[in-house]
Amino acid sequence: MPAHKQYRAAVYVGQLHNGMMVKALLCSVAFVALALHASPVKAQETQARLVQANKLTQFSIAEQPLASAIVKFATQSGLNIMADGTLPSSIQAQAVQGKMSAREALMQMLSGTGYSFKQNGTRSFTLIRQEANNLEDGDASALQLETITVTRPGSTVSGLVGDYESAYRTTEAVSSTDGETLQQRNAGNIDNALRSAPGTFTRKAMSGAGVAVNIRGMEGYGRVNMMIDGARQNIRVMGHGVSGGSTFIDTDLLAGMDIGRGALGGAAGIGALGGAANFRTIGIDDVILPGHSYGAMTTIKYGNNAYDWSKLIAGGMRMDGVGIMGAFNRRDSGAPLSGVDEKGNRLNNNNMIEDLKSGLAKLEMGDGQDHKLLLGGIWYDNVSAIRGEPQDYRNQTYTARYNYTPDSDLINLNVNAFYNDARVRFVEGNYKGQFNRDKGKGIDITNNSQFALSEDIGLKLTTGGAYYHDDVTTGQSWGTGGPGDGTQAISSLFADATFSYGMFDLKTGFHFDHFRLNGDIAKKVNGKLITENVKLTQSSFNPRVTVAVNPLDGLQFYTTYAKTFRPPSVTETFFPGAHSATPSDISPNPDLEGETSKGWEFGVNVIEKDLLTADDKLLLKANYFNNNVENYITSGVFSMSNMPGLKFINAPGKTRINGFELEANYDSGFIFAGLAYSKTKTQLPYGMWSGDYGVGAINNLPDSTLTVSAGFRALDEKLTIGGQIRRIGKSKALKPPFGPALVDVDSYTLADVFASYKYNENATFFVNIENLSNVAYKPAQYMDTRKLGRGRTVIGGMTLRF
Missing domain, CATH: 2.170.130.10 (TonB-dependent receptor, plug domain)
Structure with a gap:
């Protein structure tokens, strides 16, 4: 979310047309009439508000500008804060120290500021200017009020942030x-x-x-x-x-x-060597407008260059702490054309054809209470093609998330469980009926605590454990190059402790991961084909240490030493060899060891407000990393009678990965700009047949990437117009079809523009033009180096909420 929108969610113009006022008055009377029939519900809501507001929390907020103080209050209390009107930087909030209720903390923080507050719901307060409180009712409509919403930073998965x-x-x-x-x-x-x-x-x-x-x-x-x-x-x-x-x-x-x-x-x-990516799907709050108990949403898009139509419809309702929603989407895209090459030609890419149907459903119980349960189901069904052979892609994801947040600094419990069933199947061609399928399940439990060890030292403690299991099956027989069958289980215990003293933070933590692999390998002994069951286990202790210094408000330096670990997968261990007529006793590799990465990272965070104008903001994050990887697993070749065979091997020695990353964003409300830059150098080995055949991994990133974006907002920030330049540096790819010879992939630059107009809270219109100059380019990290990227594509649409 753009930085300014975390503080300026919507602008309300006080002077309304008389006809609109009459309609608003009639609607208000109707809602009051309905409310008279819901007194038991209101009584329950009132009780819930009192419980949440009186919950004791440990606060540590220094005297500072009110605008930044309410951010810290929201972070420490877990409550949402709204303010009617811009908060001047000259207003200082009082310091708040100690364990107290949210009401007590707000009263202490707002003392002498000219602001009071009211509670909106179980987890929401609104700050009110006293001069606005003292206005006569008849003068209230003459005010121009701005709603400032500050929400507690979220976390969707332990270790990842959930907001900008x-x-x-x-x-x-x-x-x-x-x-x-x-x-x-x-x-x-x-x-x-x-x-x-x-x-x-x-x-x-x-x-x-x-x-x-x-x-x-x-x-x-x-x-x-x-x-x-x-x-x-x-x-x-x-x-x-x-x-x-x-x-x-x-x-x-x-x-x-x-x-x-x-x-x-x-x-x-857990079990990840380089990082993690979590894709968050829409929920009830994305469908239902604020202040409503039910609602519907639809997003309709159309694009040229074979993008065609995309149609999403969703609906939901929330009542008495229970919410439910559902959504369905349909997209049927054709083969896009590339940009214009040096000969004036445009090529199409039939492999990009899609016939996609998807949907989801979610059930939420206990919103605003100590106990909260969220159940979800996501369905994905797509048909696309590889080398003209259509494949069916199906993925079903079921999740359950439970949160327990009682009145205790020692307990903030999160339990996540899931079941995922993914399948890729050939529906036509030489491999019709063959498939790959992974049925995965898992659960992780995390508890967060915070307390003071002394008057000067605070401690935040995260502890937990997890278990994950995958069952891999294929419809391919031995000798056809398909992955092997088997199961993998990973269990882990983890902990992180952050000690804070003044401007210094010391964070120590670890993962203790243990994995098990179970599967069959085939051998040819004395001319007979036999199978042998193989079971593998390995454990790894992975420590992390971070030292951070916060010399000024909004400025942080940190350095981290860490070790990560990835176990070998079922595919790598039980892979039966590529395109071999019969199994070989050396094509699977049950002797694989897990990969480890050890290294340092140095970083800086900057949050600077009121830099050039009032209420503007600069956000900057930069870091340098240097890691050594041991036992890196890649595909190797061995000699067979009819053609080369493959197996996965541990590369000898250490391989180094280092680089620099920079992300910066500036936003004044009227104008915004962003920059993202990466320069990564890898010395990881190339796997055989990593190119068109897709057995090993192409791990050579472009030597650098740069994205620069900028734009402006107008018409009370309802209209947004902007663009971005994406510069992708040179890279390498394996020469088709087998390698290991390399070919160069040229650098390229792409320009995109975008615009959106928020007519009101119910309707938003948008348009995006990708590859504005219609340049022909070969995408980096694209398996088929003979294909070109998408040419100029214009996609426009609208989102409606009711």
């Missing part, structure tokens, strides 16, 4: 993208959005389905923990696909995505 600004307050290399940025600035293209973020890239498959996240050169087979609403996505598609794994999610259902680079604490970092 929190990324600039943490000692991890994390970032968060909201649904508006994804849908309106990038037209829902998740590859473009990821490639525009620092330290993050994607490997594009030879089909329109799926996304494979690359973080700092790490990609595939669980090196990046890819999730949908916290549910891990572990399916592997061998041969002519993204073998290391893709996530199948309809981007039109996304409310945002959270990225963590490097070593991560909590559940997100």
Whole structure:
């Protein structure tokens, strides 16, 4: 979310047309009449408000400008704060120290500021200027009021942030993208959005389905923990696909995505070598307008260049602490044309054809109470093609999230459970009926505590554990190059402790991961084919230490040393060999060891307000990392009678990955600008057949990436117009079809423009033009180096809420 929108959610003009006032008055009378029949419900809500407001919380807020003080209050209390009117920087809030209720803390903080407050709901307060309180009712409509909403920084998965600004307050290399940025600035293209973020890239498959996240050169087979609403996505598609794994999610259902680079604490970092990516789907609050108990939403898009129509419809309702919603989306896209090449030609890419149907449903219970339960189901069904052979992609994700937040600083319990069933199946062609399927399930439990060890030292403690299990099956027989069958289980215990003393923070933590693999390998002994069951286990202790210094408000320096670990996957261990006529006793590799990465990271966070104008904001995050990877797993070749065979091996020695990442955003309300830059150097080995055949991983990132964006807002910030330049540096790819010879992939520059107009809270219109100059380019990290990227594409649409 743009920075200014966290503080200026909506502008209300006080002077209304007389006819509108009459309609508003009639609606108010109707709602009052309905409310008279709901007195028991109101009594329950009142009681819930009192319980939440009187809950004791440990506060530590220094004397500072009121605008920043309410941010800290929201963070420490977990409550939402709204203010009617711009908060002048000259108003100082009083210091608040000690354990007290939210009401007591607000009264103490607001003493002498000229502001009072009222409670809106169980988790919401509104700050009110005393001069506004003293106005006569007849004069109230003459005020121009601005609603400022401050929400507590969220966390969707332990170790990842769940909102935009929190990324600039943490000692991890994390970032968060909201649904508006994804849908309106990038037209829902998740590859473009990821490639525009620092330290993050994607490997594009030879089909329109799926996304494979690359973080700092790490990609595939669980090196990046890819999730949908916290549910891990572990399916592997061998041969002519993204073998290391893709996530199948309809981007039109996304409310945002959270990225963590490097070593991560909590559940997100378990078994992941390079980081994690969590894709958040829309929920009840995205469908129902604030202050309403039910609502509906639809987003309709149309684009040229074979994008065609995309139609989303959703509806939901909330009553007595229970909410329910559902959504369905349909998109049928054709083969897009590339930009114009040097010969004046435009080529089409049939592999990008999609026939997508998706939907979701969510049930929420206990909103605003100590206990909260969220159940969700997501369904994805797509048909795309690889080399003209259609494949059916199906993914079903079921999640359950339970939160327990009683009146205690020692207990903030989160339990996440999921079941995920993903399948990729050939529906036509030479491999008709063959499939890959992964049925995954898991649960993680995390508790957060905070308390004072003394008057000067505070402690935040996170503890938890997790268990994940995957059952991998295929419809391919031995000797056809498909991945092997088997099961994998990972269990983990983790903890993080942050000690705070003055401007210094010391954070120590660890993961203790244990994995088990179970599967069969085939051998040819004395001319007979036999199978042998193989069981593998390995454990790894992975420590992390971070030292942070906060010399000024809004300025933070930190350094981290960490170790991460990734176990070998079922596919790598039980892979039976590629295109071999019969199984070989050396094609699977049950002797694989897990990968480890050790290294340092140095970073700085900057949040600067009122820099050039009143109420503007600069957010900056920069970091340098240097890691050594041991036992890196890649595809190797061995000699067979008819043609080369493959198996996965541990590369000898250490391989180094280092780089620099910078993300900066400026927003004054009227103008905004952003910059994301990455320079990553990898020395990871190339796997055989990593190119068109998609067995190993192409891990060579572009030498650098740069995205620069800028724009302005007008008409009371209802109209937004902007653009971005994406510069992708030179990279390498394996020379088709086998390698290991390399070919150069040229650098390229793309320009995009976007615009949106928020007519009112019910209607928003938007348009996006990708590749404005219609340049022809070969995308980096694209498996088929003979294909070109999408040419100029105009996508426009509208979102309506009722």
